[in-house]
Structures are given as C-alpha cells and as structure tokens.
Amino acid sequence: MTRPLIASLRGGFIVSCQALENEPLHGPEMMAAMASAAEAGGASAIRANTPQDIAFIKKKCKVPVIGLYKKHYPDSDVYITPTLREVSEVVRAGADIVAIDSTAMARPGNEKLERLIAGVKENFPDTPIMADISTFDEGLEAMKLGADVVSTTMSGYTPYSPQLAGPDFELIGKLAALGRAPVFAEGRIWTVEECLRCYEAGAHAVVIGTAITRPQEIVRRFVTRLKVKAQS
Numbered sequence: 001m002t003r004p005l006i007a008s009l010r011g012g013f014i015v016s017c018q019a020l021e022n023e024p025l026h027g028p029e030m031m032a033a034m035a036s037a038a039e040a041g042g043a044s045a046i047r048a049n050t051p052q053d054i055a056f057i058k059k060k061c062k063v064p065v066i067g068l069y070k071k072h073y074p075d076s077d078v079y080i081t082p083t084l085r086e087v088s089e090v091v092r093a094g095a096d097i098v099a100i101d102s103t104a105m106a107r108p109g110n111e112k113l114e115r116l117i118a119g120v121k122e123n124f125p126d127t128p129i130m131a132d133i134s135t136f137d138e139g140l141e142a143m144k145l146g147a148d149v150v151s152t153t154m155s156g157y158t159p160y161s162p163q164l165a166g167p168d169f170e171l172i173g174k175l176a177a178l179g180r181a182p183v184f185a186e187g188r189i190w191t192v193e194e195c196l197r198c199y200e201a202g203a204h205a206v207v208i209g210t211a212i213t214r215p216q217e218i219v220r221r222f223v224t225r226l227k228v229k230a231q232s
C-alpha cells in the first residue's frame with residue numbers, strides 16, 4: 001500500500017538542495033535559502049543532505065523534506081545514509097522521508113540491507129523509506145524488502161550500472177512497469193523534455209539537483225559548450 005505522503009507526490013517535482021563541504025554554497029543557511037527558492041517556484045518536496053541542513057530547511061519550508069546523510073565508512077562504498085545511526089539523525093532533524101542507499105554494494109560492518117530496512121521500520125514506523133538504487137534487480141529487491149519508494153539515484157554511480165551521460169530512462173520504465181511501488185526518476189536530469197520523458201516512462205515524481213542547485217556546474221556547462229576561455 002502506497003503511504004499517503006508518497007501518494008501525494010504523484011506527478012511532483014522534487015528539488016535536491018545539496019552542497020558538500022568542498023562546494024561554494026556549502027552551509028545550512030545557504031541550503032535553506034535554496035530550498036525556500038525551490039518552494040517559491042512550486043517544488044513539491046525538497047531532498048537534503050545532513051541533519052543540520054534538514055533542520056534549517058524544515059524551519060523555512062512547508063513542503064516535505066526527503067532527508068539523507070552522506071557519510072563514508074572505511075569498510076564500505078555505501079555513503080547515502082549507510083546505517084541506522086544516520087537514519088536516526090536524519091529523522092530527529094525532522095525529515096519526512098528518509099533516503100537510504102539500497103544498492104548491492106557491501107555495507108558498513110557487512111550489514112544486510114534487509115536488516116537496515118527492518119530496523120528503520122521498527123524504530124521509525126512513521127517515516128517512509130526512499131530506496132536509492134542503481135539497477136533493476138536492486139529496485140526489485142528494495143520493493144520486496146518494503147521500501148516505500150524506489151529512486152534511480154545511484155544508476156551510473158555503482159561500478160556495475162550503466163554509465164550514462166543522461167537519465168536512465170530504461171531503468172525508470174522497467175521498474176515502473178512492475179507496478180509494485182512508486183518510482184522516482186533521479187540523476188542527471190537537466191531539461192523539461194527529460195522530465196516529461198521520465199513521467200511518460202512511469203515515474204511517480206522527478207528529482208532534480210545539480211541542474212538547479214549547483215550553480216558552478218550550471219556555469220561549467222555553458223562555459224564548456226561555448227568554449228569560453230577561462231580568465232587567469
């Protein structure tokens with residue numbers, strides 16, 4: 001059964017507001033301003049990284065917040081909300097939905113995804129789980145384990161998934177065709193036409209980050225295509 005909050009995002013446009021420590025817009029005030037701008041423009045929800053950013057955004061915005069916490073462990077390549085510890089910080093910060101890496105890559109402490117999802121359900125029964133996956137098999141597995149929504153976030157970011165320049169439309173279509181759980185289209189979406197294609201492929205909602213909230217990458221795209229000479 002689709003949870004009401006997830007159902008309410010049908011046809012929605014979600015803006016991911018993230019700036020890591022090495023990015024010019026890093027900081028919770030900056031990300032809350034970005035989220036506020038996205039909300040003013042009609043975003044249906046915000047996706048945000050770190051408990052601090054989530055808490056600031058929750059104070060400024062009324063739309064739901066999908067929270068994650070990027071953290072690197074020495075024994076794992078999984079970094080999006082890798083363990084129950086990060087899940088609990090994200091939920092405590094006020095996230096309405098929690099996004100967790102649901103790929104087949106080895107998790108910290110070799111924990112199984114099944115156990116993590118069960119732990120989230122037991123400890124935070126009111127918080128829907130968004131499973132960030134990179135392949136069809138991972139999406140199906142996450143659905144079987146009870147993820148509330150599956151997102152194509154990690155396609156192109158695991159060594160075994162297709163390394164596409166644009167969105168993974170095929171993955172969106174195949175997962176949506178299962179009709180088992182809602183599917184979000186996420187990753188390398190830059191244009192309105194690509195969004196429309198995602199919805200046509202069966203996406204429940206579309207998530208855009210970089211094309212809206214990473215100005216340095218937006219500028220780089222223009223500069224690269226226009227072959228502008230950098231000022232030294």
Ligand SMILES: CC(=O)N[C@H](C=O)[C@@H](O)[C@H](O)[C@H](O)COP(=O)(O)O
Nearest residue numbers: 016153157187188189208209210211
């Ligand atoms: C792979 C990974 O770590 N993705 C992250 C997940 O939260 C973000 O860095 C992306 O910006 C987000 O998924 C949105 O995608 P795009 O920025 O391409 O619109």
